Amino acid sequence: MSIPSTESWGKSVQKFNKVANCAILLFFTDDQPTVKLLDYSENATYLVESRITGQKNILRVCRPDYHKKSQIESELAWMRAIDQQSPIEVPVPVSGTNGEYVQSVKLENDPREYHCTMFTFLEGQAPDENNEQELIHQFEILGEITAHLHNHSQNWQEAQTLDREPWDYETILGENPKWGRWQDGVAITPERKKLFQEVSEVIKRRLEKFGKGPDRFGLIHADLRLANLLVEDNKIKVIDFDDCGFGWYLFDLGAALSFIEHKPYVPELVKAWVKGYRKVRPLSEEEEQEIPTFIMLRRLMLISWIGSRDNETAREMGSGYTEATDALAKDYLAKFR
Structure with missing residues (x-):
């Protein structure tokens, strides 16, 4: 569910800022840290920095009515398990002063409940989509990381008990998809x-x-796009598990190519990712041949997302993203029709 269209982008951010300033009081008692908005997309994320020690944390104010509290608790449980049981570096959830990982805030004259979470801060920068050679190298590393993530998902006994929704055809492209219908996207002509x-x-x-x-x-991250990766000294860290759920493991590769699926270097990225993945976990020839299906699945899903959201990324992508999908769609049909 998206933020109502009657509420402008600016007003939404103002409301999230108020929630953030209330939420930090639930995580800190004797230290008034600074709070700076980093990003507003599905949720609002903030850099929280202690005025006394300089310690940094990340505060996430969740979009109301998107995930239930139990679903957020399940997300954080997986992140803690990954931190403790795998070589993948992820933000570690931080509990509030009452010992709970999910804190809830309500504003005056607003019936909605805002769930807030705190994480440790990780250093690093998102990969640069314009640096082709560096990105190819990073995708090989990402392939290894993703394989470790899938191994953990498959071997972690608690995974099946988590309260997380599925990412399958029905929830992505079906009659009532979670991110809206691609048919309602931007620049959808009758021919398109x-x-x-x-x-x-x-x-x-x-x-x-x-x-x-x-x-x-199985249990997947489901949003391993470049913005959710942090690179530091040839190491890649994974952030933002907000959309984790049960889906095809190869969907994580489709998600990693979010917004760049039409770039000419994508075949090289896929080749590098597969090479890295196979260093850690088997990937059959049949699975490798199906990768274009998951890329197209994600591409249509993002057309839905752009059409149903009001944020900077959706505005930046706009109609151009839909229009650039034509060539990908025709190529896909030529191969798989």
Whole structure:
């Protein structure tokens, strides 16, 4: 569910800022830290810095009505397990003064409840999509990291008990998808609608054939795009597990290519990712051949997201993203129709 269209981007940010200033009092008692907005997309994230020690943390104010408290608690449980049981570096959840990891805030004259979480701060910068050679190298590392993540997901016994929603065809491209319908996206003409509909139908058939076996479908990050990776000294750290849920493992590769699927260097990124992944975890030839399906699945999903959101990323992508999908759609149909 998106923030209501009747509420402007600016007013939404003002409201989140008020929530953030209330939330820090639930995590700190004797220290009034500074609070700076870092990003506003699905949620609002803030850099919180102690005036006394200089220690940094990340505060996330969750978009109301998107996840239940129990779902957020499940997300944080997986992050803690990854931190303790795998080589992947992730932010560690920080509990509030009452010992709870999820704190709730309500504002005056606003019936909605805002769930807030705190994390340790990680150093690093997002990969640069304009640095092709560096990005290819980083995708090999990302392939290894993703394989470790999938191994942990498959071997962690508590995974199946988590309260997280599925990311499958129905929830992504079905009749009532979580991020809205691609048919309601920006710049959807009758001709484009017909083209994308055929792509969607091919995706559905291929995913049904591909199946949801335990080696292919499980708990995934589901949003490993460049903005959710931090690079420091040839090491990649993973942040923002807000959309983690149960989906195809290869969807994590489709998500890693978010917003750059049409770039000419993508085949090299995929090749590097597969190479890195196979260093850690098996990937069959059949799975490798199906990668374009997951790239297209994510691409149509992002058209839905852009059409249903009011934030800087959605505005930046706009109609150009939909228009650039035409060539990808035609190429996909030529190969898989």
